[in-house]
Amino acid sequence: MSNNNFLHMYQTLVSIPSISALDDKLNQSNKLVIDNLATWCQTLGFECEITELNNAPKKYNLLARLTPQEQQVEHTNVKGGLMLAGHTDTVPFDDKQWSLNPFALTQKNNKLYGLGAIDMKGFFAFILDVLQGLDLKNLKQPLIILATADEETTMAGAQQICQHKNLKPARCIIGEPTDMIPVFTHKGHMxxxxxxxxxxxxxxxxxxxxxxxxxxxxxxxxxxxxxxxxxxxxxxxxxxxxxxxxxxxxxxxxxxxxxxxxxxxxxxxxxxxxxxxxxxxxxxxxxxxxxxxxxxxxxxxxxxLHDPIPAFKGATDSSLVQLAEKISGEKAIAVNYCTEAPFIQQLGCETIIMGPGSINQAHQPDEYLAMEKIKPTQEIIRKIILESCF
Structure with a gap:
């Protein structure tokens, strides 16, 4: 994976259009994004499962699982460990409002610009870059990467994955842009x-x-x-x-x-x-x-107008919230927007939302990640993986 450095993966993901929209003229498949993620995950030793959504043709989920050697006898039934989750689609964009190419990762003014830079393709580049620096042979608990489809419209990807019979992680972090502040609860949306x-x-x-x-x-x-x-x-x-x-x-x-x-x-x-x-x-x-x-x-x-999204509530005293607060140095908060968390939580795992970038840039023209946040974010992700899985 020597060629797949952080910026290379980031650029590749941003360059692939994967817009979700209720208008068929704008709606696009996310398959190429999923295929790239699967290839990178397989190179690291993950077993990958790609599934087309039942209610959304040409939209796909990726479930990539890395299991410790002693647990690989029953590899289809993954229990415990950490799942890192995110969506692979973006919102539509107004070309007249963007001053830069939305499908190119542009470095300018100490920022990384691009559609999905923080909402939320960039999260996968962070995960994979961190994993390349770890000795995955020493894994003690399962490590799972979940990439979903259609979060920006129907959340069909998350609603389908929560029905998975052989997926029981102990913890899940959804990498929506929170400036790496843990979120333990949010409102729903109707x-x-x-x-x-x-x-x-x-x-x-x-x-x-x-x-x-x-x-x-x-x-x-x-x-x-x-x-x-x-x-x-x-x-x-x-x-x-x-x-x-x-x-x-x-x-x-x-x-x-x-x-x-x-x-x-x-x-x-x-x-x-x-x-x-x-x-x-x-x-x-x-x-x-x-x-x-x-x-x-x-x-x-x-x-x-769409299937209602329920509110999400986790426990402020859960081990995952406490770990995230300790490593990030930030107190867990509540937010008014909604995510896939209420569906992911149905798998029975402790769940938080915590990812790079600010929600203030999400769904905005010239969406960007501040580059000074890259190293601190990588370090937080690395420590959480080590604490949860090694």
Whole structure:
């Protein structure tokens, strides 16, 4: 693996487009990223399992496992040890907003620029570079690398891997950009469309139709009350924004000023706290608009725009949190964004989010990693692997 130094692997991963999008015109396979990772892992002695997703054709997960010699009799059933996990897809990008080539790892102003530089292809370059400097023959506990697909849209890769029957790591670190600060809990994510189907007609005869915009006005009033109710009723002191948030993000309806609007649709974003289940929040949302649905039967629909992502909560006193705090020198925190953690956690492992780069650069034009962070990040990853597996 002499040619596969840190920057070479970093550049290779960034150079391969692997965008996830709900728009088929933008959506891309991640297979070439997975193939490169598998090749590098195999060179280090990992046994690799590449799986196409059941619900997302041309999207793939990689499970790379390195097992101590004494545990290799039952190599398909991996228990214990450490799993290092991340996703291989990126968000779409606006070419007009980028000043640099998003598919080239550009060194400039002591920064590494590129799409996926910190969200989160770069994490795999860090892992593999660190592993090249370790004597893997002395491994005492299993070491697993998980690379998933479609995190940026459906999280289908993580949802599929959590059903794996022969995967039972003791610990998992998901390398999303946290500036190497351990994250032990985060909010969930729900996106809903509220669709009003009225009856169109000529504006000069208002009673001949049913104006969807007017009904949506009533719905929005209810949602603003719900927004305040969530703020008043629920609180978690670990979060900077300690309550569930509700955002009215996008609305469209109607086609002409002199026409009664026959259809209006509003897209909202809900971020549940740990302890509030997705089903509970869905029921709260439906209850908020129930009076309107009774007043206007068969007019109001509440639709999931994607499968809801539950909140994630780990234990602050877990051995992994304590180890990460000790090695990083940072106290574990809560964050408002969401990750694959609630699905990975279903494998039964202690789970945290902790990776290179700042979340402030994620999903931004000219995404970058500050180069002064490289050596400290490599050292933290190295120490965690040594403590967990050697």
């Amino acid at each position: 996106s809903n469309a509220i669709r009003i189907t009225g009856k169109s007609g000529h504006s000069s005869a208002p009673d001949s139709g049913l104006n969807a915009i007017e009904i949506m006005h009533l719905v929005i009033e209810k949602l603003l009350v719900l927004k305040q109710t969530l703020k008043n009723k629920y609180s978690d002191k670990h979060f900077k924004i300690p309550y569930p948030t509700l955002n009215l993000g996008h609305i469209h309806g109607g086609d002409n000023a002199n026409r009664i609007c026959g259809c209006c649709e509003l897209h909202i974003d809900l971020r549940p706290l740990p302890g509030i289940s997705v089903k509970e929040l869905q029921a709260i949302l439906l209850a908020a608009v129930s009076d309107i649905t009774k007043q206007y039967p068969n007019t109001v629909e509440v639709i999931d």
